[in-house]
Amino acid sequence: MAGYKNDIVMEITPQVLLKAYACGLFPMAESADDPGLFWLEPERRGILPLDNFHLPKSLKKTIRQDVFEIRVSTDFQGVIDGCSSPLAGRSKTWINSEIRRLYGELFDMGYCHTVEAWQGDNLVGGLYGVSLNGAFFGESMFTMATDASKVCLAHLVARMITGGYTLLDTQFVTEHLSRFGTVEVPQADYNERLAEALKQEPDFYAFPTNATGAEVLTVLESWKAGQR
Numbered sequence: 001m002a003g004y005k006n007d008i009v010m011e012i013t014p015q016v017l018l019k020a021y022a023c024g025l026f027p028m029a030e031s032a033d034d035p036g037l038f039w040l041e042p043e044r045r046g047i048l049p050l051d052n053f054h055l056p057k058s059l060k061k062t063i064r065q066d067v068f069e070i071r072v073s074t075d076f077q078g079v080i081d082g083c084s085s086p087l088a089g090r091s092k093t094w095i096n097s098e099i100r101r102l103y104g105e106l107f108d109m110g111y112c113h114t115v116e117a118w119q120g121d122n123l124v125g126g127l128y129g130v131s132l133n134g135a136f137f138g139e140s141m142f143t144m145a146t147d148a149s150k151v152c153l154a155h156l157v158a159r160m161i162t163g164g165y166t167l168l169d170t171q172f173v174t175e176h177l178s179r180f181g182t183v184e185v186p187q188a189d190y191n192e193r194l195a196e197a198l199k200q201e202p203d204f205y206a207f208p209t210n211a212t213g214a215e216v217l218t219v220l221e222s223w224k225a226g227q228r
Contacts, residue, residue, distance in 0.1 A: 012102060014111070017130075021132055024190065024194055026039070026171060027098075029095070029096040031096070032093050032094070032096050033096065034096055035097065035098065040171075042172070043186070044185065044186060044187065045184065046171050046177065047169055047170060047185055048170050048177065048181055049181060050157060050161055050166070051223070052183075053181050054181040056179070059151070059154070062147050063154055063213035065213065066212055067151070068124065068145070068151055069118040069119070070115065070211070071209070072116070072209040074116060075123060076107040076112065076128065079142075080099075080100055082125070082142035083126075083139075083140035083141065084140075085142065111131055111132065112129070112131075113131055113204060114126055115153075115155050116152065117151055119145065125143040125152055126142060126149065127140065127149060127156065133197060134196070134199070134200030135166075135167040135169060135198065137169045138156075138168065138170050141153070151213075154220065155216055158207060158215075158219040158220055159207040160202075161223045162206045163203045163206040164200060164201075164202035164206070165200070165202045166196065167196075169190075207219070
């Protein structure tokens with residue numbers, strides 16, 4: 001894995017960040033307290049092929065029952081707070097003040113999106129990432145209620161399919177993501193997929209922001225059937 005430490009002499013701007021994504025790079029911090037960022041360009045990249053998205057039967061039931069109200073890009077601060085909070089199995093985070101600043105600015109510019117799971121007035125799960133042409137770069141997710149982030153992921157995939165996206169970048173493959181079909185691809189393969197995705201002009205909001213679980217499942221099941 002290649003990493004490039006940023007010396008913070010020149011402030012990273014949202015525009016620089018978007019150009020980095022377009023070149024296959026993404027930033028991280030050593031810890032929440034570290035003021036700096038470094039660039040990563042993994043030799044093997046995690047992606048979730050949309051035509052290989054796998055939904056466990058139990059999760060389908062949860063989605064169909066609309067256990068959560070899913071909202072899109074309404075509470076960036078709440079989502080990044082959730083992603084940076086200590087949770088079971090995660091005692092620390094890499095989300096520092098620079099990450100908050102940069103992605104907050106990208107959110108205001110319309111490049112960063114959140115998918116949020118709500119129960120009443122409580123945000124109980126969500127994810128955020130960057131949308132650039134036909135690629136969506138997933139950054140982080142959190143859950144404070146069973147299956148909340150998983151339902152958000154399913155809604156994201158349905159939204160990407162409907163909107164005409166082709167690349168869902170997960171950066172790395174985790175045990176959690178591998179259950180949904182995430183795989184590792186070599187850097188050269190990833191760069192080819194990225195180059196094709198950047199030629200596209202999808203619509204993140206082609207899928208209704210108030211879509212029901214049944215509508216999500218219809219998209220996912222129809223898409224998979226069409227790929228056979």
